[in-house]
Amino acid sequence: MNLTLSSLGHAARQDPPASPGVLCFPCTPRNPFPAFIYAAPSLPPRVGAADLIATMQAGKNAMASVKETAENVAASAKSGMDKTMATVQEKVEKMTARTPAQKEMAEERKQVKIREAEVNKQETMQSNAVEHQQTLAGGQVADPGFYPVEGAAGGGTGAARPSAAHDPFLGAR
Known part of the structure; x- marks a missing residue:
């Protein structure tokens, strides 16, 4: 998971974003500025071998049509x-x-x-x-x-x- 740390300013001026995948670290006496960690979106599921073969076959068929x-x-x-x-x-x-x-x-x-x-x-x-x-x-x-042609039987x-x-x-x- 990719994480990004960003400081958004003073607590009085910033509300934590209402979004799933955002971790909020509120103000403390030692840190007067809140920090939010945004989690990167999850990766798509792995492509199975059957899907990959089907995709390759579709590409082969398309190339045959173009040819x-x-x-x-x-x-x-x-x-x-x-x-x-x-x-x-x-x-x-x-x-x-x-x-x-x-x-x-x-x-x-x-x-x-x-x-x-x-x-x-x-x-x-x-x-x-x-x-x-x-x-x-x-x-x-x-x-x-x-396909019949002129002159052919x-x-x-x-x-x-x-x-x-x-x-x-x-x-x-």
């Missing part, structure tokens, strides 16, 4: 860059093309590259979700689900995802 989110953002950014590069290459190829068939081939190559970028992004996100589920389950695998148009929002023609062609 998954960061990796998903990176995958989405890379996919966006790949789609933009495909569009730029397609425009350059169309400008240098001499026949309508060459222009059509450039358009098809662009669509293939866009589909590949979207598939790569979805595969990365799915593997990140599996890793996150493994972390949460302590190494056991849980199925995060499958049974897939949708891909235009509803925010990552495809920068290309309004992604699902329309």
Whole structure:
């Protein structure tokens, strides 16, 4: 217990504080000033091993979520860059093309590259979700689900995802 000694002045001017944890030494002929000892608040109870493990597990889960989110953002950014590069290459190829068939081939190559970028992004996100589920389950695998992609078997148009929002023609062609 930490103790602090303080002298508050003359007894006629000071009343002892009404607080639990305060020890009062009143005036005596040898000491005309009262003194009060304030006891420091008690320390919190010791943390048990189970509480510590639960706290550490919560921190581990939070870090796994942050890691998954960061990796998903990176995958989405890379996919966006790949789609933009495909569009730029397609425009350059169309400008240098001499026949309508060459222009059509450039358009098809662009669509293939866009589909590949979207598939790569979805595969990365799915593997990140599996890793996150493994972390949460302590190494056991849980199925995060499958996200259909344009061009994949049974897939949708891909235009509803925010990552495809920068290309309004992604699902329309």
